[in-house]
Amino acid sequence: xxxxxxxxxxxxxxxxxxxxxxxxxxxxxxxxxxxxxxxxxxxxxxxxxxxxxxxxxxxxxxxxxxxxxxxxxxxxxxxxxxxxxxxxxxxxxxxxxxxxxxxxxxxxxxxxxxxxxxxxxxxxxxxxxxxxxxxxxxxxxxxxxxxxxxxxxxxxxxxxxxxxxxxxxxxxxxxxxxxxxxxxxxxxxxxxxxxxxxxxxxxxxxxxxxxxxxxxxxxxxxxxxxxxxxxxxxxxxxxxxxxxxxxxxxxxxxxxxxxxxxxxxxxxxxxxxxxxxxxxxxxxxxxxxxxxxxxxxxxxxxxxxxxxxxxxxxxxxxxxxxxxxxxxxxxxxxxxxxxxxxxxxxxxxxxxxxxxxxxxxxxxx
Amino acid sequence: xxxxxxxxxxxxxxxxxxxxxxxxxxxxxxxxxxxxxxxxxxxxxxxxxxxxxxxxxxxxxxxxxxxxxxxxxxxxxxxxxxxxxxxxxxxxxxxxxxxxxxxxxxxxxxxxxxxxxxxxxxxxxxxxxxxxxxxxxxxxxxxxxxxxxxxxxxxxxxxxxxxxxxxxxxxxxxxxxxxxxxxxxxxxxxxxxxxxxxxxxxxxxxxxxxxxxxxxxxxxxxxxxxxxxxxxxxxxxxxxxxxxxxxxxxxxxxxxxxxxxxxxxxxxxxxxxxxxxxxxxxxxxxxxxxxxxxxxxxxxxxxxxxxxxxxxxxxxxxxxxxxxxxxxxxxxxxxxxxxxxxxxxxxxxxxxxxxxxxxxxxxxxxxxxxxxxxxxxxxxxxxxxxxxxxxxxxxxxxxx
Numbered sequence: 105x106x107x108x109x110x111x112x113x114x115x116x117x118x119x120x121x122x123x124x125x126x127x128x129x130x131x132x133x134x135x136x137x138x139x140x141x142x143x144x145x146x147x148x149x150x151x152x153x154x155x156x157x158x159x160x161x162x163x164x165x166x167x168x169x170x171x172x173x174x175x176x177x178x179x180x181x182x183x184x185x186x187x188x189x190x191x192x193x194x195x196x197x198x199x200x201x202x203x204x205x206x207x208x209x210x211x212x213x214x215x216x217x218x219x220x221x222x223x224x225x226x227x228x229x230x231x232x233x234x235x236x237x238x239x240x241x242x243x244x245x246x247x248x249x250x251x252x253x254x255x256x257x258x259x260x261x262x263x264x265x266x267x268x269x270x271x272x273x274x275x276x277x278x279x280x281x282x283x284x285x286x287x288x289x290x291x292x293x294x295x296x297x298x299x300x301x302x303x304x305x306x307x308x309x310x311x312x313x314x315x316x317x318x319x320x321x322x323x324x325x326x327x328x329x330x331x332x333x334x335x336x337x338x339x340x341x342x343x344x345x346x347x348x349x350x351x352x353x354x355x356x357x358x359x360x361x362x363x364x365x366x367x368x369x370x371x372x373x374x375x376x377x378x379x380x381x382x383x384x385x386x387x388x389x390x391x392x393x394x395x396x397x398x399x400x401x402x403x404x405x406x407x408x409x410x411x412x413x414x415x416x417x418x419x420x421x422x423x424x425x426x427x428x429x430x431x432x433x434x435x436x437x438x439x440x441x442x443x444x445x446x447x448x449x450x451x452x453x454x455x456x457x458x459x460x461x462x463x464x465x466x467x468x469x
Numbered sequence: 470x471x472x473x474x475x476x477x478x479x480x481x482x483x484x485x486x487x488x489x490x491x492x493x494x495x496x497x498x499x500x501x502x503x504x505x506x507x508x509x510x511x512x513x514x515x516x517x518x519x520x521x522x523x524x525x526x527x528x529x530x531x532x533x534x535x536x537x538x539x540x541x542x543x544x545x546x547x548x549x550x551x552x553x554x555x556x557x558x559x560x561x562x563x564x565x566x567x568x569x570x571x572x573x574x575x576x577x578x579x580x581x582x583x584x585x586x587x588x589x590x591x592x593x594x595x596x597x598x599x600x601x602x603x604x605x606x607x608x609x610x611x612x613x614x615x616x617x618x619x620x621x622x623x624x625x626x627x628x629x630x631x632x633x634x635x636x637x638x639x640x641x642x643x644x645x646x647x648x649x650x651x652x653x654x655x656x657x658x659x660x661x662x663x664x665x666x667x668x669x670x671x672x673x674x675x676x677x678x679x680x681x682x683x684x685x686x687x688x689x690x691x692x693x694x695x696x697x698x699x700x701x702x703x704x705x706x707x708x709x710x711x712x713x714x715x716x717x718x719x720x721x722x723x724x725x726x727x728x729x730x731x732x733x734x735x736x737x738x739x740x741x742x743x744x745x746x747x748x749x750x751x752x753x754x755x756x757x758x759x760x761x762x763x764x765x766x767x768x769x770x771x772x773x774x775x776x777x778x779x780x781x782x783x784x785x786x787x788x789x790x791x792x793x794x795x796x797x798x799x800x801x802x803x804x805x806x807x808x809x810x811x812x813x814x815x816x817x818x819x820x821x822x823x824x825x826x827x828x829x830x831x832x833x834x835x836x837x838x839x840x841x842x843x844x845x846x847x848x849x850x851x852x853x854x855x856x857x858x859x860x861x862x863x864x865x866x867x868x869x
């Protein structure tokens with residue numbers, strides 16, 4: 105048992121942290137989120153150059169030798185700065201391709217980790233409310249028809265990996281984003297991320313995997329993506345916690361720093377407990393990612409999603425409360441921490457869905 | 470003991486409901502459906518209609534144009550207004566400022582200001598909080614120095630609710646720095662068109678405009694605009710804030726939100742079944758309704774006791790009421806599923822911080838819901854943060 109990061113992992117963390125501090129200052133972030141695309145195209149090239157796009161992928165799969173630990177760590181640091189680049193979408197796409205493992209998938213991975221193309225997953229649908237396992241999109245004669253929701257990074261994607269059913273058989277399909285029959289409804293989520301609903305109307309697609317192979321690839325990639333998302337939640341929570349701690353030391357009311365009031369001290373202690381339980385749940389899930397026992401892996405991933413969802417909304421909400429009025433302003437980062445944690449709590453299923461998923465995995469064990 | 474609405478109360482409710490149905494203009498009701506910030510002109514139109522009926526200021530004494538209703542009748546009236554999706558009154562003017570004026574103001578001030586508040590012609594803002602004085606209001610620093618027949622006001626106010634709609638502002642200012650903080654505070658009425666006043670909007674988590682900052686730079690105010698006695702401002706403020714807390718239980722608004730939540734749930738599905746059949750959703754909705762029922766009776770108790778119980782019941786219902794407002798808004802947003810994560814403001818909204826030109830696929834019944842869930846984080850902060858309320862309860866009720 106060892107919970108220390110390697111020197112390579114520490115170096116990776118430093119590299120992401122320096123990027124966030126240098127390129128994603130608070131004023132610069134406002135310029136980016138108010139821009140037409142909500143992201144900055146040059147950033148992705150930097151991500152590729154610094155090796156982050158392949159850092160969480162084994163060498164056999166075409167990456168640079170890491171795994172979920174690296175991805176969670178990158179996401180944690182991006183979370184501190186509320187970076188809006190669709191990193192999680194990239195992670196899920198590469199993990200899907202890695203799990204499929206075909207030659208075509210390998211070629212895509214090679215381009216993806218270099219930042220030469222952009223591929224994003226389009227797995228969710230409205231009826232699922234975050235549950236990617238509810239798929240109604242139809243594949244008939246190799247053509248896809250249906251609507252996928254909350255597709256992050258859709259505007260800059262060259263290809264989409266879409267889940268669809270051919271009869272009763274689930275499949276994963278590669279779609280060229282510029283194909284005839286693909287239409288996107290772009291919008292902004294509460295956390296100022298850009299997403300789109302993608303409607304497919306008899307769109308030409310290439311089958312990547314089907315049946316149990318596709319199901320296993322989706323399960324593996326979504327678990328990896330959720331763990332990465334939990335890493336991001338941890339970064340946001342930790343930033344919200346310590347920013348609030350610093351404020352309590354300088355904000356004076358009734359002739360004293362408000363951090364001297366016991367009621368607020370206890371609240372901060374509860375917030376810290378949530379942060380540390382999220383960190384521990386994350387480590388528990390990271391420890392299961394390479395395990396052959398898929399049910400145990402799923403249980404651990406569902407567990408960290410539950411903790412990150414409920415703990416995140418609590419920490420984000422209390423960070424606002426302890427800041428008082430300025431906590432709800434657009435200007436300050438505190439309200440943005442809350443908005444991101446609020447969205448994360450529902451992304452890929454809320455706490456309730458993951459509690460059920462956890463219980464099912466335990467039943468089967 | 471007769472702890473239920475009487476036949477008279479029910480007849481009263483029917484009368485109010487019929488009036489709203491017959492007289493609320495359709496465009497006002499439509500905009501009210503989103504529960505977004507009402508437009509000033511909508512508020513003024515409805516206030517005028519109510520004023521003609523004699524109902525625009527339910528809690529004022531009859532001498533100043535109030536209808537002479539009981540506390541219970543006032544609550545019924547407010548519920549029916551919310552139910553009809555009518556625009557709210559200028560609540561700063563009618564609920565906060567006017568009671569101070571008819572209780573402590575001069576006869577000239579009453580005659581000058583109250584009629585225009587009653588008919589919705591003049592809107593008011595409140596100038597209490599300052600950047601360094603939030604929960605600790607008595608530390609406020611905005612100075613008012615007497616100069617002949619005028620006061621000269623310099624300083625800064627923040628969190629002025631709907632200040633962008635205000636014609637006049639009710640200000641707490643420091644007129645004496647030599648005495649203890651509470652004793653050096655006075656209340657001034659200031660015309661917001663006076664030279665030397667600048668306003669800055671404060672955009673909030675919902676991407677909307679509710680609060681503002683005001684800067685006062687040598688603003689000259691006629692001395693006749695002093696309310697009551699110089700140095701007595703703190704006692705007026707306490708009187709006013711107690712009224713604010715009693716109202717901030719917001720039971721009528723929460724009941725309206727529950728009705729809206731039920732309407733949303735009726736249109737949504739989960740796992741292929743109507744959302745209302747989802748056991749967890751049902752339980753959480755029921756719990757909100759159970760808590761609202763208890764809160765409503767707590768408010769009715771306060772309204773029928775003939776006093777404000779020294780503010781103790783006011784603090785208590787503010788704590789529970791503000792938390793309920795967050796819970797009902799969060800559950801409504803959750804009921805929308807993926808759609809609750811999108812930014813979708815009312816298409817008729819004014820003062821939109823950032824127009825992204827995007828139209829998310831949010832159904833009509835989901836418009837404004839996510840913004841409301843975000844902004845409700847403020848309910849446990851404004852009107853005296855809940856931490857302050859709990860301390861008040863501990864001190865005044867529990868005598869700890």
